């Protein structure tokens with residue numbers, strides 16, 4: 001029975017989708033050691049930000065195929081460890097964009113009009129209209145750090161509110177910024193000029209403690225900071241001090257370096273001009289339904305053997321690409337299996353050559369498929385689209401990608417894999433014909449026209465009378481039935497290759513007899 005563990009609260013719509021294909025166990029608030037103990041039973045894990053999936057947990061996850069993060073940030077998942085283990089990580093890149101953007105705007109308005117503090121004072125019996133005089137956002141400068149999906153929505157709404165938009169995002173082009181009516185500035189200038197600063201960038205080694213005491217000191221004393229992105233981007237102790245001492249006019253945080261926020265955090269001692277929420281950015285009914293459906297559908301699809309649309313650890317290979325390139329990926333995988341079985345040993349270099357029309361396809365998915373096929377000969381089912389590139393790298397396999405658009409061999413182009421190993425070099429070429437059928441079109445540069453089948457035998461031999469008959473007799477003596485046969489040669493009575501498609505696997509004793517035939521140079525059984 002396929003089993004899915006849901007270890008954080010998610011919307012019922014997600015549970016309903018998962019229940020179509022699996023037994024769903026909802027067990028929230030598990031301590032890490034307990035999660036580690038039970039994870040081995042599960043095929044899929046669905047989480048929000050409450051569960052931290054460490055390498056230790058992934059190590060114990062013997063059956064796990066997919067981790068679904070019902071949200072954007074996957075910083076609570078050890079993605080490299082998952083990749084190494086071949087576990088797919090998926091998220092919901094857009095399901096909570098509006099919710100997070102609106103929460104950042106809510107925090108900005110809370111700061112400018114002192115809403116939380118005025119509310120607390122009124123609830124405590126007060127009627128204080130002097131202390132809580134605010135400022136308008138209209139005509140103020142808003143600095144957006146990270147102009148991605150959430151940052152862009154914040155920018156759009158803030159522009160409509162009459163704010164002047166500044167942004168810092170090293171990955172956004174000046175054209176895009178101009179289109180959004182946003183002035184791109186270096187980070188230091190943005191911090192010095194803005195009246196409000198809102199952070200919408202991921203936490204990475206580059207962005208950790210990006211907003212530190214020194215940067216806070218460059219802000220205007222009237223300026224305010226909002227962080228609804230990730231904890232750890234802002235130095236919390238430095239921020240508490242800057243707000244307390246009036247270095248800046250205020251700050252609002254939804255996310256913290258360590259969550260839940262520690263009871264003794266210096267942030268909890270700041271009484272005024274600081275607004276804290278407990279990671280509520282994505283907590284709207286709408287966003288929770290969106291992300292739960294989005295991620296549950298991907299888990300369901302992957303458990304059914306279909307591709308995921310938002311895989312974090314298969315760059316460039318989403319469901320759309322996989323559907324479009326399906327036969328081409330199958331060809332790359334098949335050629336990978338062929339070339340590794342022809343090589344018969346550890347391959348040190350693989351050249352992936354996209355010829356003619358093939359060169360118009362994205363290279364990366366085809367390379368990954370070729371590596372998956374190539375490594376599956378030795379590693380079996382443990383190799384997949386997630387870990388193929390990493391495994392190849394770990395094994396020191398040098399991968400070369402070549403695009404040769406000028407080649408005109410087949411209408412749809414062709415794909416050639418060439419391997420180098422201590423036992424010699426081999427190459428196989430294949431094409432996808434108009435009917436979607438795969439063909440092997442050359443082996444070691446000898447032209448053939450072979451439809452790949454489950455059991456095959458490849459030989460390299462002298463082109464001389466009688467040799468094909470002898471091979472046929474040996475197979476017959478071992479009760480191995482030949483389904484089809486192809487011979488390829490470049491010159492008469494020179495070297496030749498033969499490809500036999502067989503109905504049965506080749507026993508080792510048969511292979512020894514084939515090797516013993518006079519004129520046979522190489523014989524390789526292949527199983528696809």
Ligand SMILES: NC(=O)C1=CN([C@@H]2O[C@H](COP(=O)(O)OP(=O)(O)OC[C@H]3O[C@@H](n4cnc5c(N)ncnc54)[C@H](O)[C@@H]3O)[C@@H](O)[C@H]2O)C=CC1
Nearest residue numbers: 073100146147148149150169171200201202228229281282
């Ligand atoms: N508080 C909450 O509940 C939520 C928080 N988030 C967080 O919000 C953040 C942004 O999410 P999205 O907009 O969906 O992501 P996104 O990927 O669409 O945008 C991130 C932007 O940050 C930019 N960026 C990367 N490194 C940068 C750097 N060093 N300096 C400046 N910009 C940099 C990227 O170019 C990109 O444009 C993420 O960290 C995400 O985890 C997302 C949803 C809810």
Ligand SMILES: O=C(O)CCC(=O)C(=O)O
Nearest residue numbers: 048049071072073282283
């Ligand atoms: O699951 C949540 O509520 C957190 C959302 C979040 O931070 C994200 O999607 O990155």
